[in-house]
Amino acid sequence: MMDGNRSVIAAACVIVVVGILVGGHLYGRYLSARDSGGRDNAIAQLRAESQKLKRQLDGKSAQATDLDARLKKIQASLNAIMPAQNRYNIQPNQSLVVGDGHLTVGLVGSPSNESVTLDINGKEQSVRAGQIVNVAPDASTNCRVQVQSFDMFSAKLVASCTGATPQ
Secondary structure, rough: HHHEEEEEHHHHHHHHHHHHHHHHHHHHHHHHHHHHHHHHHHHHHHHHHHHHHHHHHHHHHHHHHHHHHHHHHHHHHHHHHOOEEEEEEOOOOOEEEEEOOOOOEEEOOOOOOOOOOEEEOEEEEEEOOHHHHHHHHEEEEEEEEEEEEOOOOEEEEEEEEOOOOOO
């Protein structure tokens, strides 16, 4: 009888263990399904929000590009009407009267890779970016011409004179 009780107890233990395993497995699947449903909803919500923010960003970027283009156009118009004091933008084969009327500066040909050729009051000089050319158009006037920068199509100059009244 003891052997019979033992086999019944062993069988009951096996059944309980298998029952716990099956129950645990089913409960785990239930929790996993419940958790993934919430996760899927959160992912869908975040994707929708991400797409909405991307559309807003694209709109703002287009708006910023448009505003930047309008600003550059307005700035160019303003510079054409009122250039910054003593600052000039000169194109190849163009000459300007600068320095309160004391200097005539012309850009001879297109700029090269390293320098530009300026005609300052009839005297041609090769000038690099940042270089300053001092000119004395008369005994009481000292003028400075500096090439700030240049590219293939233009050169930016700063020209000023001191020591005499404007003509």
